[in-house]
Amino acid sequence: AQSVTQPDIHITVSEGASLELRCNYSYGATPYLFWYVQSPGQGLQLLLKYFSGDTLVQGIKGFEAEFKRSQSSFNLRKPSVHWSDAAEYFCAVGVGGSTLGRLYFGRGTQLTVWP
Amino acid sequence: DSGVTQTPKHLITATGQRVTLRCSPRSGDLSVYWYQQSLDQGLQFLIQYYNGEERAKGNILERFSAQQFPDLHSELNLSSLELGDSALYFCASSAPGGANVLTFGAGSRLTVL
Numbered sequence: 001a002q003s004v005t006q007p008d009i010h011i012t013v014s015e016g017a018s019l020e021l022r023c024n025y026s027y028g029a030t031p032y033l034f035w036y037v038q039s040p041g042q043g044l045q046l047l048l049k050y051f052s053g054d055t056l057v058q059g060i061k062g063f064e065a066e067f068k069r070s071q072s073s074f075n076l077r078k079p080s081v082h083w084s085d086a087a088e089y090f091c092a093v094g095v096g097g098s099t100l101g102r103l104y105f106g107r108g109t110q111l112t113v114w115p
Numbered sequence: 116d117s118g119v120t121q122t123p124k125h126l127i128t129a130t131g132q133r134v135t136l137r138c139s140p141r142s143g144d145l146s147v148y149w150y151q152q153s154l155d156q157g158l159q160f161l162i163q164y165y166n167g168e169e170r171a172k173g174n175i176l177e178r179f180s181a182q183q184f185p186d187l188h189s190e191l192n193l194s195s196l197e198l199g200d201s202a203l204y205f206c207a208s209s210a211p212g213g214a215n216v217l218t219f220g221a222g223s224r225l226t227v228l
Contacts, residue, residue, distance in 0.1 A: 032215045043117060043205060043219040090158065094215030101146055101209050101217060102171050105158035 002027045004093050006106035014114045015083050021076040021109050023091030032094035033074040034103065035065055039087045047089075050074065061085070086113045118142065119220035121206050127226045133194040136223045140187055140208030146170070147189040148209070148217060149181055153202040164189055193225070201227045 003026045013019055025031060032051050036044040048059025055067040065076045074091060088110050092103040118141035128134055140147050149161040151174075160173035164183035175181075178196075183189045193200060203224050207217040 034215070036219075041221075043119070043221040044207075045117070046216065046218070049216065101148055101163055101215055102160050102173065103215060103217060104160070107157045 002031070002093055002095055002104045004091050004104050004106035006089075006091055006109050008109045009107070010110045010112070012112040012114060013081050016080050019076075019078045019081045019085070019111070021089050021091075021111070023074045023076065023106060024072050025074065025091070025093045026072065027093055027095065029095075030069070033065075033067060034092040034094065035059065035063070035074075035076045036090045036092060036105075037061075037087045038090065038108075044090065047076070081111075081113055083113045083115060086111055117218050117220060119206055119208050119218050121204075121220035121223050123223055124221065125224050125226075127228065128196060129228055130196055130198060132196050132227075133192065134196065134225065136191040136193070136204050136206075136225075138189045138191070138206030138208075138220060140189070140206075141210075141218055144208035144210050144218070145187065146209045146211075147183055147187070148207040149175075149189070149191050150205040150207065150219075151202045152205060152222070153199075155199075158205075161191070196225075196227045198227050201225055 005024045034049045035047040050067045088108045090108045091106045120139040122137045145166045148163045151159045161175040163171040181191045203222045205222045207219045
């Protein structure tokens, strides 16, 4: 069965520091991979996605993520965090076929940014 | 504004009651998805519709039902509500051939007292 693990429930970083949020997935084939961000009282906004091709993908707001098949990972990175990046981040895996569009989400990582 | 509209934003009701949540997808999107976000379960897929037809069903309780209308808006009906149904309910939509790229609405927060 498909599953997504985000090992870090809460991460605190200082503004300007680099960031890496971890995501591991379990799926038998090559999945579609996503990172979403949720600010308080807001819906989920897509940061970036991986379907195929280059394993390093660029997203909005200066985020990037790298797909590593051997490690079943899709970690999110940002070289310099801004205070406005404080939010909850969700990794998700999508499967194709008749269930196109169904996403399996991790439990999320809450990011706190110190000024 | 994501283009996916959900109403109401907040809803408080009592156990045993029935509520209806409404979702209007982005213009041109044919698929609508419903997700439930709770502290216990995280984000759980409930159900997907494509152009009026049910496409996939997830962890949706029998007390819950949904439909997608000819104008493509969707409604999620929750009945015989229990305290544990308190959650944030998200609707999302995707374009034809959109390959899992979901756009989410802001959600409807349901509180059952």
